[in-house]
Amino acid sequence: MxxxxxxxxxxxxxxxxxxxxxxxxxxxxxxxxxxxxxxxxxxxxxxxxxxxxxxxxxxxxxxxxxxxxxxxxxxxxxxxxxxxxxxxxxxxxxxxxxxxxxxxxxxxxxxxxxxxxxxxxxxxxxxxxxxxxxxxxxxxxxxxxxxxxxKYNFERCKNEFPNYKFNPFPILPPVQSPGYMKAVKEKKKQRDSAIERALIAILEPYISSEVYTLFGKDTPYCIKQAEVMDAKAVNTYGPCSEEYEIVIGLKVGKRPPFYNNMIITFLIDENGAKVKNVKNPRDK
CATH class of the missing domain: 3.40.20 (Severin)
Structure with a gap:
């Protein structure tokens, strides 16, 4: 500003x-x-x-x-x-x-x-x-x-005004009917799922590289079965820029197990994505 x-x-x-x-x-x-x-x-x-x-x-x-x-x-x-x-x-x-x-x-x-x-x-x-x-x-x-x-103060050397972030104090809508709220929740669930799939699709080149590095180049996996296990903001750079930590779980192999046998943690900010670490639970 x-x-x-x-x-x-x-x-x-x-x-x-x-x-x-x-x-x-x-x-x-x-x-x-x-x-x-x-x-x-x-x-x-x-x-x-x-x-x-x-x-x-x-x-x-x-x-x-x-x-x-x-x-x-x-x-x-x-x-x-x-x-x-x-x-x-x-x-x-x-x-x-x-x-x-x-x-x-x-x-x-x-x-x-x-x-x-x-x-x-x-x-x-x-x-x-x-x-x-x-x-x-x-x-x-x-x-x-x-x-x-x-209110502007001439005696200030700096403008120290409230630094509000997105949606600081949203005004809540009136209470709606149960049917309406169910439809809103379902729409939100569908939207969140689409966002998760889009995020995984964007990260797919990084995922494939780590799969081939850890399991071998001919190892099959299904990107549609990947899931976001955790997502959180880890660093804030001013009111409109943050760094996020995203954890992706993946089932890898010709006969993949029922659990995620590969877990990749990404760091994402406005400059792009990078791999923080990769874990293979079977090595424990």
Missing amino acids: TKFQPNKLNVSYKDEIGAKDFLFPRKYTLTHSDEDGELFLSIGKRYDLDQINYNVRDEVLGSWEKNDKNDKVYLLITLEIDNGDDIGNTINRDKIFRQELTLALVAIIYGDNLFLENNKELYESTIRVKFNSKFSEYDTLEEWGKVKDY
Whole structure:
């Protein structure tokens, strides 16, 4: 995340919006320039649609909303995660938005600081972030702390703001019927199985090399019978990068035993995969 620089923030007021009284609606449109890092914040009664680049859709929209159940006011941030039908593009955009969202929140709150100073109770308001996507895994509504968490302090040498990771405080959906929950669990089970098969397929070149090294080049095995025995994050490199340890079990041989007679442990990060160790239980 780039450090927030107040001198690069350009603020404009629209629709004769005031900086004192709190009246609905009050909306924010934040865009930026990739060339020079300039930020452009428009504050008005409506979103500043002229600022939005509809080919890129990297704007950050904000609006003050009121909870119908308890009348509490909160700041709603809206992001368009998709840009086309490619889920790979959505995954990448989701990562970038999350990396830069803290900076965007600081810019919005700093840019409207006169209004907030005139309505200090709003510093205690919750920030909710709506990630809009056609893919259910990335279409989420999350809580990202309170407005006061992103208040810029000139006396700080560094911007020490909350460093939220993926889905920091997801807002749970209402309780659904047993049939609905069963269908959701079954869908998740199928998705997890597909992810496991895809992971094993990606690791197959490494697996075959280790099988031939340990058992001999003509030794048969069935990659479809391999299984992920364990998976965990072992190292974290910042908010959006981790190293994972994946343990694969495999039945090897013309008459493979009912147990995994070969266990391979991989280390995987953004730079690729490598074999940590290989075990053959029959040697014990």
